[in-house]
Amino acid sequence: MKLSRLLYIVLVVAVGMMLYSCANIGSPEGGPMDFAPPRFVKSSPAQGAVNVKGNKVEITFDEIVVIKDQMKKVSISPVQKDAPLIRANGKKVTIEFRDEMIPNTTYCIDFSNSIEDNNEGNPLDGFSFAFSTGDEIDSLQVSGLLLRARDLEPMQHVLVGLHSNLDDTAFTSIPFERLCRTNDRGQFTLRNLKPGKYHVFGLNDMDGDYRMARTENIAFLDEIIVPAVSTYESMDTVFTFDHKVDTVKQGTHTLFTPNDVLLTMFNENYRAAYLKTTSRPSPSRLHVLFAAPASELPGFRVLKPERHEQDWYVLEHTSRNDSLFYWITDSALIKSDSIVVEMKYMRTDEADSLVEKTDTVTFAYRKTGTELKQEAKEKKEREALAKRISSIRDKQAKGKELDEDEQKLLAQEDNPVVPKIEINAPKRGQIEVYDTVSLIFPTPVASIDPHGVHLSVMQDSTWIEMSDVPALCPVAQGDVLNYMLPMTFEPEKSYRLCIDSLAVTSIYGLHNDSTGIDFTVKGLGEYGNLVVNVNSGDKAFVELLDNQDHIVRTVPVKGGSVAFDDLLPGTYYLRLVLDANGNGQWDTGNYALHLQPEEVYYYPKRLKVRKNWDMEETWDIYAAALDLQKPDEIVKNRPEESKNKLVKAANRNKKKKNGNNDDDDEDEFNSNSFGNNIYSGNKYQDYQNNNRRR
Numbered sequence: 001m002k003l004s005r006l007l008y009i010v011l012v013v014a015v016g017m018m019l020y021s022c023a024n025i026g027s028p029e030g031g032p033m034d035f036a037p038p039r040f041v042k043s044s045p046a047q048g049a050v051n052v053k054g055n056k057v058e059i060t061f062d063e064i065v066v067i068k069d070q071m072k073k074v075s076i077s078p079v080q081k082d083a084p085l086i087r088a089n090g091k092k093v094t095i096e097f098r099d100e101m102i103p104n105t106t107y108c109i110d111f112s113n114s115i116e117d118n119n120e121g122n123p124l125d126g127f128s129f130a131f132s133t134g135d136e137i138d139s140l141q142v143s144g145l146l147l148r149a150r151d152l153e154p155m156q157h158v159l160v161g162l163h164s165n166l167d168d169t170a171f172t173s174i175p176f177e178r179l180c181r182t183n184d185r186g187q188f189t190l191r192n193l194k195p196g197k198y199h200v201f202g203l204n205d206m207d208g209d210y211r212m213a214r215t216e217n218i219a220f221l222d223e224i225i226v227p228a229v230s231t232y233e234s235m236d237t238v239f240t241f242d243h244k245v246d247t248v249k250q251g252t253h254t255l256f257t258p259n260d261v262l263l264t265m266f267n268e269n270y271r272a273a274y275l276k277t278t279s280r281p282s283p284s285r286l287h288v289l290f291a292a293p294a295s296e297l298p299g300f301r302v303l304k305p306e307r308h309e310q311d312w313y314v315l316e317h318t319s320r321n322d323s324l325f326y327w328i329t330d331s332a333l334i335k336s337d338s339i340v341v342e343m344k345y346m347r348t349d350e351a352d353s354l355v356e357k358t359d360t361v362t363f364a365y366r367k368t369g370t371e372l373k374q375e376a377k378e379k380k381e382r383e384a385l386a387k388r389i390s391s392i393r394d395k396q397a398k399g400k401e402l403d404e405d406e407q408k409l410l411a412q413e414d415n416p417v418v419p420k421i422e423i424n425a426p427k428r429g430q431i432e433v434y435d436t437v438s439l440i441f442p443t444p445v446a447s448i449d450p451h452g453v454h455l456s457v458m459q460d461s462t463w464i465e466m467s468d469v470p471a472l473c474p475v476a477q478g479d480v481l482n483y484m485l486p487m488t489f490e491p492e493k494s495y496r497l498c499i500d501s502l503a504v505t506s507i508y509g510l511h512n513d514s515t516g517i518d519f520t521v522k523g524l525g526e527y528g529n530l531v532v533n534v535n536s537g538d539k540a541f542v543e544l545l546d547n548q549d550h551i552v553r554t555v556p557v558k559g560g561s562v563a564f565d566d567l568l569p570g571t572y573y574l575r576l577v578l579d580a581n582g583n584g585q586w587d588t589g590n591y592a593l594h595l596q597p598e599e600v601y602y603y604p605k606r607l608k609v610r611k612n613w614d615m616e617e618t619w620d621i622y623a624a625a626l627d628l629q630k631p632d633e634i635v636k637n638r639p640e641e642s643k644n645k646l647v648k649a650a651n652r653n654k655k656k657k658n659g660n661n662d663d664d665d666e667d668e669f670n671s672n673s674f675g676n677n678i679y680s681g682n683k684y685q686d687y688q689n690n691n692r693r694r
Helices: 002-023 331-335 369-397 404-414 645-658 683-689
Strands: 040-044 056-061 065-067 075-077 085-089 092-096 106-112 115-117 127-132 140-148 159-163 178-181 187-193 199-203 218-220 228-239 245-257 261-265 275-282 285-290 299-304 313-317 323-328 338-348 354-364 429-431 437-440 445-448 453-459 462-465 482-485 494-499 504-506 515-521 528-534 540-545 551-556 561-567 570-578 600-602 607-609 614-619
Touching (some): 056 127, 065 085, 106 178, 140 245, 159 187, 178 187, 199 261, 275 354, 285 338, 528 540, 528 570, 540 561
Parallel strands (some): 429 515
Antiparallel strands (some): 040 056, 056 092, 065 115, 075 106, 140 187, 159 199, 199 218, 285 323, 299 338, 338 354, 437 482, 445 504, 453 462, 494 515, 528 561, 540 551, 570 600, 570 607
16 A cells, blocks of 8 residues: 555656656757758769760759859850750759760869858859760869959959960950859869860950950960879878867879969950040030040031131040040030031941041030020019119109119119139148149139239248249149149148139130138148068059058159158058059050060058158068968958858957957968868968968
């Protein structure tokens, strides 16, 4: 009896504990985050298979996959006229070729990093699949790097291709024999090549024909490349996940060469010359826009109206002569609804040659509905005012006394307000020591009386007028609206620029009201100075850049150095151009002339300029590999963000542990080998394999 009672109690307690456990169900814990990319499992046909029949390929992975950015990342050799159908379905990727399969040919499908797992989006980087329709499969490789020539930006997802036809016309007339696309670091690998001699090219193929057009961005290598393969042995160190040495073993490696092809992409800046648009934005202005720069201005002759002044316009134009404004000075032409002009200019013909073209162009000005309504309104107001004035004069003639408003109206009628030129000038304030004072006029200036322009300087709280002040002049040739005072101002001085009334006369006979501008010049203590010693030789110039990679100042190299004086405090970067033709500007390349773009180098560090501080730097432009030179802060074409948050967290924790939060304290290559458990002994190669710009 006691035993039964005891069993009953134990049973009740056990059931109670089970019920309590069921009533307190916690949230199920998820597994660790997946950082591994999809893994290739099998395929049909097999990877590297020969004598393949049919037009379908199936590739199976160990998890569900998706294909991201297929159009810009996936490339197929040989070139396909009709793009294959590429689909991801579950763990399979299927490729169906729509072109007829070519006998005895190696096919290569380069997926780059387009294949990702469905859950975490981890990309399978550098995956390709190859098979042959013949007895052998081609297996040689060529790899390298493609950068933009002007600013060393990695060119992402653009075509790299090659031709065994070594004639110059192959690039412009026939599609690539083999091709691939660059990854998001500008790196490329041309796989499954036949033995032979090749020319290699880069192409931003805007029209999709796999050949060069003169308006497209291109890159070429004048050297002939010969793919080769060899093996070598090295001692490889295997590290554990926490950076401890696991084992050291001897490994045999396959080396495909060349593996260091450097291509620099440029645009020839070719533009077909033709008349793009003509317009008449106002009754007094004609606008002509050409599609390309011109060395000469066009011929311009008015046909209708026939009666007009010989010098009927003032021309405003850019330095490239591609945008022109004709300011009409003949009142008869301004009043005319349409002006017919004969234009003679240079145009590109079908043979790509410049020939003279003569066009008859009509410039019509049609007032908008708003303008017509405004004119009607103003006409009514003028008629009403004239009627009112007439009534007031009748009242005055009868000897009646006029009130104040009537007297004002008569005074305005007898002394009408003459329109004035409005001068747009900077407001009072500080200017930099290297600045000039500029003035903007609404219409072209016919003349400026130098005696009506006065510059005074503050001395002992008194304005003292200066003598020998230079005359106001246009900011640039062809600019008829923007003027400046071409002189250097002394630091820490206060100045006053005064322009007397009637000193400026426009092409329409209008004058200005008096204008005064007060300004002070910053002191030299507000600036820093930078001197850079560089080993480029003197046929070069250095561009000072801001944090947007924009040019702040350009200085030629003289005596192996450049000096940037009076710099505002801030962060700057340096870019050097080897000025091959000595014209003081970067020049692009030309494929037909076998002319490469001028070489560009970046100083690999940022420079912090402080006020009242002098800096001196030494720059060896060849010390770092070209793709490692441009500082990360100003790189725009960055690689895709790494999905490995654990790596990022480890980096942050490492910095905190070392008490180092200074971005300037970086290792030689700004690299991070975390997660890369094999070190080959080649720092440059290992660096390339890491995610440099996370």
